[in-house]
Amino acid sequence: MALLVVDELDESSVRLLRRLQRSSSTRTGVVAGRFDQDALQVAVDCGVAAVVRRAEADQDRLVNAVVAVAKGEAVLPGDLLGTLLDHVGRLQRSVLDPDAPTLSTLTAREADMLRLVSEGFDTSEIAVKMSFSERTVKNVLHEVTTRLHLRNRAHAVGYVMRHGLI
Template identity: 65%
Template sequence: MTCPQASSPAPSTPAPHSRAATTADPSRTAHAGRTTHTGHWSGPAQRLERVTVTVYAPDPVLYVGVVHQLRQRPEIELVDGAAAADAQVSLVTVDTVDDETFALLHRLRHNSATRTGLVVGTFESGDALQRAIESGVAAVLRRAEADQDRLLSLVLAIANGEGVLPGDLLAKLLHHVGSLQRSALDPRSASLSTLTAREAEMLRLVAEGLDTAEIARKTAYSERTVKNVLHEVITRLELRNRAHAVGFALRNGLI
C-alpha cells in the first residue's frame, strides 16, 4: 500500500492499499492500459463545487464497490495519480486494520491537503480503534453500513472538518482509554481489561511454548506485530520478559 505521489503518474496496476479511484465523469479516454474518466460536472445554472476523493483498498472487490457507489454522486469527484495527493478526502477501505493499513494511515496523516476516513469490516479491539484515531482517521463507517447515502454523508462530513464515529465504537474507545488511564495510575493492578484480546491470545500461545514465528503463523499477524504486542505488554505491566508476562497473566487469571 503506497501513498500517491504528486510527482509521478499513477501505475497501470495499482498495488494493494494503493488503488486510487479514477474520476467519475461521463466522458472517457484510454490511458496507460485502463479507462480514465475525465470531465467536469456542471448544473443548469452554475458549476457544482465537488469534493475530491481518492479511494484506497487492498481488495479489488472492495475498491470497485466503493468507487461504484461514489461515482454516481455529482457531489463527488474521484481522482487518482498525481491528483490523489491533493484530494480533499482519502477514503481507506479494508476488512480489518492491519500493519499495512496503519502504515498507509500514517503516511496520509502527514499530507496536510487531505483528511482521512476509514470504511472497515471490524475492529478487533479498542487498541486498534485508538491507533486508527491516533493515525489521523477523522471518521469511521462500517462496511456493512456503507451504502451510497452513508458513504456520501461520511465524505461530506470529513470534507467539512467533522468527525464521525458509530455510537458503539465510541463507547469501545472511551472504555479502552479509561482502562489505559487506570493502568497508568496503577500499572501493576490486574483486571480483565488489563489485556486486549490480541495480547491475551499471544500470551496464551507463548505459554504453550510457541516462538515468534509460530505465533505469527497461528494468528496471521507479522512477526514484527507479534514482537511489538508482547513488548507492549511487558513494558506496560513493568515485567522483565515473556516468561514473566505469562506468569503474571496466569496468576491474575488474565489468560
Template identity: 55%
Template sequence: MLSSPRTSDTGVAAAAALGAAAAGTTIGTTVGSGLGGGLGSRRRVPVAVQAPDPISREGAVSQLRGRPEVEVREEVSAAAGTVALLIEDTLDEAALARLRRIVRSEGARAVLVVGTIRETELLDVIECGVGAIVWRREATAHRLVQAVLAAHRGDGDLPADLLGRLISQVGTLHRGAAGRPGAPSLGLAPREVDVLRLVAEGLDTGEIASKLSYSERTVKNVMHGLTTRLHLRNRAHAVAYALREGYI
C-alpha cells in the same frame, strides 16, 4: 466485532465528539457540523477511493459516482481538499501506515471503511487523523457520502457501537496517565475547555457562541488555535486529547 454498549446520554455525547452525532442527524452519526462550516455554495467535494483490491474500489466508486455532493478523483490532493476514502477488511500495521501517510504526509482528510476493528486500534486510528469510520456492512452510497462530507468539514463520524468503547478506552488511558509521576502538564486554556466541552455535548458553532456569549468567529478561532498549538489533527482528535488529559 464490537458489540453495541449501553451508555449514558452524557457518555454518548462526549464520545460522539470523537467521531459521531450531529445537528440534523441521530446520536452516533456526526458531531460539530457547524464548526468550520459546510459546503456553503454546494461545491462538490473531491474524493479518492483506495482499496486493497479492484473489486472493492470499483464498488465504492460506483456508489459515489452518481452523487451530486461528491466528485470522484483518481488521486489524493491536499491542495484540492480531497477526502481519501480507504477500504480495509481489517487493520494491521500496513493499513495504519497507509492512514498515517495519507493524513500526515499528504495532508488529506480521511474516511476509513473497515470490516472489523479491535478496541486497541480505535485511538490509533483517531490519532492518525481519521475522524470518520464506516462499517463495510453499512457502506451504502448515502452512508459513504455522509462520512465524506463530515471528514471534509473536519467533523467526526463514528458508528454508534464504537462510541462507548472509545470513551471507555480514553478514560482508562487518562486514569493510567494521571497516576504516573511526571505526567505531562495540561495545555488548554479555560476558554478552550469551555468550547470543547460544548463540542462534546453536540452543539454546533452558533449554539456554542450563543451559550458562551461569543461570536461564531471567536469559536472557530478558539478551535483553530488549540488544534494548531497542540498539533491535533481535527476536532475529534482535540476532544480525544481533552478527555485523555482530564479536561472534560
C-alpha cells in the same frame, strides 16, 4: 480527503494511514470489513476521522461520512464511540491523578455499607439489612476510613461520593 477501503487494518493499510497522516492537509476515512477495539486504537493513532463498517456502508452513510469529514467532524459507529470515550476517560484519570481511587478501591461489601450510611442508616440498621453483626459493620467501616486516611463515616461517605465510587 482520502477514503481507505480494506477488509481489516493490516500492516500495509496502517503504513498507508501513517503516510496520509503525515500529509497535514489530508483527512482520512476508513471503510473496513472488520473493525474492533484494537483497530480503533490504531485508527486514532493514525488520525483517522471517520470509520464506517463495510456491512453498514450504504450510499447515504458514505455520503454523510464524507461530508462530515469535510466539515472537520468525526464519524464513528456508536459502539466504537462508547469504547473510545471509556478509553479516553481512563487515560485522563490515570494522567491527571494516577493515585485517585477507583471502583476497585472498595469491596462490594464496603461500597454497600457506605451507600447505606449515605442513606442515613445507623450501624444496627445496616447490620440487619446486610445480615452482619453490628461489630462487623463497625469493623468494615473503620477499615475503610483507616485505609483511605479519612476521619470518620461522614468523611468517608463524602469522599466516595465525590470520587463516584457509590
